[in-house]
Amino acid sequence: MFSVTCVAPVNIALIKYWGKRNEDLILPINDSVSMTLRTDELCAETTITASESFYSNKMWLNGEEVPFEENTRILRCLNEVHRLAICAGSQKIPLSWKIHVKSFNNFPTAAGLASSAAGYACLVYSLACLYGIPVNDQLTTVARQGSGSACRSLYGGFVQWHRGNLDSGCDSVAKQVVSSKFWPNMHLIILVVNDQRKNTGSTLGMQRSVQTSQLIQHRADKVVPERVNQLKTAIHKHDFDTFAKITMKDSNQFHAIAMDTYPPCVYMNETSHSIVSFVHDFNELMGSSLIAYTFDAGPNACLYVLEENIPKLIYAINKAFPNDEESADYLRGIPLSNLDIQSKTKDNIFREKMELLKIQQKNTLKYIIHTKVGEGPRLLRANAR
Amino acid sequence: MFSVTCVAPVNIALIKYWGKRNEDLILPINDSVSMTLRTDELCAETTITASESFYSNKMWLNGEEVPFEENTRILRCLNEVHRLAICAGSQKIPLSWKIHVKSFNNFPTAAGLASSAAGYACLVYSLACLYGIPVNDQLTTVARQGSGSACRSLYGGFVQWHRGNLDSGCDSVAKQVVSSKFWPNMHLIILVVNDQRKNTGSTLGMQRSVQTSQLIQHRADKVVPERVNQLKTAIHKHDFDTFAKITMKDSNQFHAIAMDTYPPCVYMNETSHSIVSFVHDFNELMGSSLIAYTFDAGPNACLYVLEENIPKLIYAINKAFPNDEESADYLRGIPLSNLDIQSKTKDNIFREKMELLKIQQKNTLKYIIHTKVGEGPRLLRANAR
Numbered sequence: 001m002f003s004v005t006c007v008a009p010v011n012i013a014l015i016k017y018w019g020k021r022n023e024d025l026i027l028p029i030n031d032s033v034s035m036t037l038r039t040d041e042l043c044a045e046t047t048i049t050a051s052e053s054f055y056s057n058k059m060w061l062n063g064e065e066v067p068f069e070e071n072t073r074i075l076r077c078l079n080e081v082h083r084l085a086i087c088a089g090s091q092k093i094p095l096s097w098k099i100h101v102k103s104f105n106n107f108p109t110a111a112g113l114a115s116s117a118a119g120y121a122c123l124v125y126s127l128a129c130l131y132g133i134p135v136n137d138q139l140t141t142v143a144r145q146g147s148g149s150a151c152r153s154l155y156g157g158f159v160q161w162h163r164g165n166l167d168s169g170c171d172s173v174a175k176q177v178v179s180s181k182f183w184p185n186m187h188l189i190i191l192v193v194n195d196q197r198k199n200t201g202s203t204l205g206m207q208r209s210v211q212t213s214q215l216i217q218h219r220a221d222k223v224v225p226e227r228v229n230q231l232k233t234a235i236h237k238h239d240f241d242t243f244a245k246i247t248m249k250d251s252n253q254f255h256a257i258a259m260d261t262y263p264p265c266v267y268m269n270e271t272s273h274s275i276v277s278f279v280h281d282f283n284e285l286m287g288s289s290l291i292a293y294t295f296d297a298g299p300n301a302c303l304y305v306l307e308e309n310i311p312k313l314i315y316a317i318n319k320a321f322p323n324d325e326e327s328a329d330y331l332r333g334i335p336l337s338n339l340d341i342q343s344k345t346k347d348n349i350f351r352e353k354m355e356l357l358k359i360q361q362k363n364t365l366k367y368i369i370h371t372k373v374g375e376g377p378r379l380l381r382a383n384a385r
Numbered sequence: 386m387f388s389v390t391c392v393a394p395v396n397i398a399l400i401k402y403w404g405k406r407n408e409d410l411i412l413p414i415n416d417s418v419s420m421t422l423r424t425d426e427l428c429a430e431t432t433i434t435a436s437e438s439f440y441s442n443k444m445w446l447n448g449e450e451v452p453f454e455e456n457t458r459i460l461r462c463l464n465e466v467h468r469l470a471i472c473a474g475s476q477k478i479p480l481s482w483k484i485h486v487k488s489f490n491n492f493p494t495a496a497g498l499a500s501s502a503a504g505y506a507c508l509v510y511s512l513a514c515l516y517g518i519p520v521n522d523q524l525t526t527v528a529r530q531g532s533g534s535a536c537r538s539l540y541g542g543f544v545q546w547h548r549g550n551l552d553s554g555c556d557s558v559a560k561q562v563v564s565s566k567f568w569p570n571m572h573l574i575i576l577v578v579n580d581q582r583k584n585t586g587s588t589l590g591m592q593r594s595v596q597t598s599q600l601i602q603h604r605a606d607k608v609v610p611e612r613v614n615q616l617k618t619a620i621h622k623h624d625f626d627t628f629a630k631i632t633m634k635d636s637n638q639f640h641a642i643a644m645d646t647y648p649p650c651v652y653m654n655e656t657s658h659s660i661v662s663f664v665h666d667f668n669e670l671m672g673s674s675l676i677a678y679t680f681d682a683g684p685n686a687c688l689y690v691l692e693e694n695i696p697k698l699i700y701a702i703n704k705a706f707p708n709d710e711e712s713a714d715y716l717r718g719i720p721l722s723n724l725d726i727q728s729k730t731k732d733n734i735f736r737e738k739m740e741l742l743k744i745q746q747k748n749t750l751k752y753i754i755h756t757k758v759g760e761g762p763r764l765l766r767a768n769a770r
Contacts, residue, residue, distance in 0.1 A: 214634075215641065218603040249599075249647050256600065256645035262630075263665040264637045266658050273651050280648040 001385045002093050003049040004129040008122035008377035010042040010113060011035065011152045012188065012294060012302050014247045015228055016254040017161065019210045019220065025169040026148045029210065030220040031228050032161045033177065034152045035304075037188060038374030039106075041333040044118035045380070046103040048126045054098035061103050061119075068101075073146050077124050080142040085131040092132035099130070107369075113190070113300065120146030121153030125377035135376070140174040156180045156375035158235050160228065177232055180373045185307035187334075190369040191317070193271045193299040202297040205258060205265040212262040219257060224250075240306055244292035247304060248279070251294040258297075267297045271364045275301040278320050278357065282313070285353040310336060310370070311344035320357045321365050333370035386770045387478050388434040389514040393507035393762035395427040395498060396420060396537045396544065397573065397679060397687050399632045400612055401639035404595045404605065410554040411533045414595065415605040416613050417546045418562065419537045420689075422573060423759030424491075426718040429503035430765070431488040431511045439483035446488050446504075453486075458531050462509055465527040470516040477517035484515070492754075498575070498685065505531030506538030510762035520761070525559040541565045541760035543620050545613065562617055565758045570692035572719075575754040576702070578656045578684040587682040590643060590650040597647040604642060625691055629677035632689060633664070636679040643682075654684040656749045663705050663742065664688065667698070670738040695721060695755070696729035705742045706750050718755035 017032035057068045057078070068074060082095050103122060105115050124143040128135060135154060144151035144161075151174040152159040164172030200208070209216050227246055234242035258265040268276075272295055283289045291313055292304040305313050314336060323330055345351065402417035442453045442463070453459060467480050488507060490500050509528040513520060520539060529536035529546075536559040537544040549557030585593070594601050612631055619627035643650040653661075657680055668674045676698055677689040690698050699721060708715055730736065 212634075214608045215600045215603060215638070218600060218607075222603075223599045245647075249597075249645075252647065252649045253599070253645050256641040259644055260634075260638050260641035262634050262637065264661060266661075270655055276649060276651075 001049065001051040001053070002130065002383070003047060004126050004382045005045065005047040005380045006122055006126040006129060006377055007039045007043045007045045007380060008118050008125050008153050009036045009039045009156070009374050010115070010118045011149065011159065012037065013149065013152075013296070014243075014294060015224060015231060015250050016296075017149055018254050018257060019206050019216055020148070021163075021210075022167070022169065023207070025172075026144050027169050027172050028148060028161065028163050029216070030224040031163050032149070032152070033228055033231055034149070034159050034161070035186065035188070036153060036156045036159060036180065036374055036376060038371050039378075040374075041369055041371035042105075042107045042113065042118070044103055044105050044115065044122040046101060046119075046122040046126045048099050048101050048123075048130050050093050050097040050099045050130060052094075052097055054100060057098050057100075059101040059103070062105060073120075074123070077120065077142055077146045078127065080145060081124065081127040081131055081133065084128075084133050084138065084142070088133055090132040093130065095131070101126075113192075113298075116147040117149040117153045120150035121377055124150070125154060129379050129382065137173040137175060141169060141172060144169070144172060144174070154376055157182060157373060160232070178235060180375055183235065183238060183373060185372075187305055187307050187310055187370065187372040189303040189305060189310070189313060189317070190371070191275060191301040191303065191321075192366045192369065193269065193275075193301065194364060194366050195269055195271075195299045199267055199298060200265045205261065205297060208263075208265065209257055209261040213257050213260040215260045216257050219253060223253065241289045244283075244289035244304065247292040247294050248289075255295065265297075267299065268295055269299040271360075272299045272301060274358075274360055274364070275303075278316075279303065281357060282316050285356060286312075307372075311341045312350065314341050314368075315345040316354055316357060317365075317368070319354050319359070321360050322362050323365060324363055325367075329367065331368050331370065334372065336370060386434065386436040386438070387515065387768070388432060388770075389511050389767045390430065390432040390765045391507055391511040391514055391762055392424045392428045392430045392765060393503050393510050393538050394421045394424045394541070394759050395500070395503045396534065397422065398534065398537075398681070399543075399628075399679060400609060400616060400635050401681075402534055402546065403639050403642060404591050404601055405533070406548075406595075407552075407554065408592065410557075411529050412554050412557050413533060413546065413548050414601070415609040416548050417534070417537070418613055418616055419534070419544050419546070420571065420573070420758055421538060421541045421544060421565065421761060423756050424763075425759075426754055426756035427490075427492045427498065427503070429488055429490050429500065429507040431486060431504075431507040433484050433486050433508075433511045433515050435478050435482040435484045435515060437479070437482055439485060442483050442485075444486040444488070447490060458505075459508070462505065462527055462531045463512065465530060466509065466512040466516055466518065469513075469518050469523065469527065473518055475517040478515065480516070486511075498577075498683075501532040502534040502538045505535035506762055509535070510539060514764050514767065522558040522560060526554060526557060529554070529557060529559070539761055542567060542758060545617070563620060565760055568620065568623060568758060570757075572690050572692050572695055572755065572757040574688040574690060574695070574698060574702070575756070576660060576686040576688065576706075577751045577754065578654065578660075578686065579749060579751050580654055580656075580684045584652055584683060585650045590646065590682060593648075593650065594642055594646040598642050598645040600645045601642050604638060608638065626674045629668075629674035629689065632677040632679050633674075640680065650682075652682045652684065653680055656745075657684045657686060659743075659745055659749070660686040660688075663701075666742060667701050670741060671697075692757075696726045697735065699726050699753075700730040701739055701742060702750075702753070704739050704744070706745050707747050708750060709748055710752075714752065716753050716755065719757065721755060
């Protein structure tokens with residue numbers, strides 16, 4: 001009997017992945033670039049136990065058993081890891097032993113924050129630890145076959161998922177652009193939005209987009225390659241202003257493609273749009289792009305901001321999106337006291353500017369998570385009995 | 386002293402005009418196609434009086450005086466009509482006489498229904514009547530310089546505005562595709578939506594789109610020309626299903642381009658999106674596209690529907706968008722009694738299907754206007770004293 005426990009991070013795309021050229025192998029129509037988040041706030045934690053005495057493979061997600069042998073994506077990940085173990089000649093534990101997988105998210109799944117990327121990255125990373133396979137680009141092709149964007153969660157810092165050209169998908173790999181240490185003051189403020197709307201799932205949504213949008217191919221062929229280069233240059237130069245503009249434009253374009261889909265997919269709601277207006281207003285008042293928004297296939301906003309600008313941003317959010325709740329439950333993650341915010345935003349000129357922000361109805365935000373760029377997956381413990 | 390009074394219709398674009406290649410001459414980056422509406426429900430009515438004794442040109446809009454000599458668009462229209470009168474050798478009244486223009490809309494301007502198209506079409510048509518100039522393609526280039534889409538309101542039925550290629554704009558003209566008699570059972574149900582949001586004006590919005598959207602040129606060059614041909618073929622064949630699909634796709638793509646603009650322009654609200662879902666659900670339940678939506682730069686929905694399907698549509702709207710108001714003030718325009726609706730939708734299978742519609746909160750719609758395809762502008766009266 002042998003067991004490993006690992007954690008893997010969530011990643012948020014800056015250049016969005018939207019559309020597959022091969023549904024089965026999960027090969028995308030364009031490159032994407034993401035930032036990996038700290039696992040302290042958001043992560044998947046997975047324990048895999050392998051034993052000679054287990055009769056069958058089993059899996060539990062957040063405490064509830066889920067089908068294993070019927071889940072083609074999980075099976076494919078397991079088979080692919082087995083194949084890599086054979087190729088690597090690794091004989092840490094016998095491949096014939098059945099496994100039990102227990103996985104948890106440390107954040108509410110109801111928040112609509114991409115949990116499948118962290119989940120599949122954690123599964124594949126844990127399997128790699130179990131069977132003694134190194135983390136490299138090849139392993140990212142395995143995670144990709146679980147959930148496309150999971151491949152980006154196998155690295156920390158900023159990560160590029162290369163679409164690749166081969167039909168086999170061998171070259172559709174994730175590679176690190178820079179580590180989390182390269183831009184350590186890059187933070188993220190996630191605004192979790194109250195939402196009623198039932199959205200189109202992203203697998204179905206992107207299928208429909210590829211089939212019906214008359215703009216998606218132009219985006220993939222012409223717009224994204226240029227943006228990926230510009231964004232990587234901005235990251236290498238620590239040029240936040242350019243980083244912000246490309247990130248916001250790409251979020252908008254992804255939602256434009258979703259809108260150009262037939263029937264259209266709508267993921268942002270009124271609150272999302274008021275956050276977009278808020279960010280543009282704030283940046284205009286501040287005279288440069290100090291914040292960038294990005295929205296995935298849901299209404300929650302991810303706001304990128306440098307550490308030094310966080311008190312100002314939080315002050316502005318509290319102003320524009322007033323909330324009855326003032327407890328720690330409202331502002332979660334990396335601590336930031338109200339005292340800090342008040343003392344670091346004392347400047348009268350700043351406060352006068354903030355008076356110009358449009359004030360939304362109370363309680364349009366559910367809660368806020370403060371986190372930052374983080375490391376890739378890691379092994380917490382391994383036991384042999 | 387000489388006076389004319391004319392009415393001119395509103396038109397609703399099926400293939401949207403969005404983006405100018407010349408701001409001054411109002412030359413569009415792509416062709417557009419529209420349907421002209423009956424003037425009984427929506428129109429501009431304009432009286433122009435010319436007199437030797439007037440000291441200056443003046444204008445009143447809905448009873449309030451507005452600047453004339455400072456309004457470059459109005460001045461341009463007047464000068465262009467003068468030029469055409471000289472070219473035509475028309476000497477009905479001296480060009481040196483000053484004019485007084487009084488214009489009204491017969492529909493609430495608060496409804497956010499494009500009133501400038503009808504307004505400028507009416508101004509130019511009235512000037513043409515005043516100076517004795519025929520309505521032809523050349524006159525549409527004048528209306529175009531007042532408000533782009535006004536050129537399409539100079540004809541009834543279905544109308545194409547050709548973008549043209551010349552820098553002068555001489556070939557950027559509107560032409561009738563078919564008259565209103567060709568598809569007389571084509572009706573329109575306008576859902577006027579309660580809205581709080583202050584939108585970006587369309588002049589500014591389309592400027593920003595041309596400057597910043599990385600998808601708009603592809604739309605103009607590749608998507609629109611094909612769609613215009615398909616739509617015209619569908620109109621010529623009375624093929625409502627194809628007509629509906631192209632119309633809905635083009636509305637979506639226009640809002641996609643607005644979203645791809647930086648900062649993004651958002652014109653549809655939650656109610657607009659729930660109408661979109663409603664139309665797709667209704668069409669799916671009915672087994673074919675019996676309704677088509679289109680949205681201009683605002684939240685109101687224009688629903689195209691053949692006359693024979695109106696009772697079913699109204700029944701479904703009343704089901705999905707319940708309203709406290711049941712008076713004639715809620716359902717305006719071409720009369721349709723509740724008795725009619727009830728008797729024509731008795732079919733139990735139909736009613737069972739309608740039970741599957743998602744029901745929205747009460748009173749999300751402000752009111753409904755029922756109208757249909759109509760004629761171009763007309764002279765109501767002319768007086769000489």
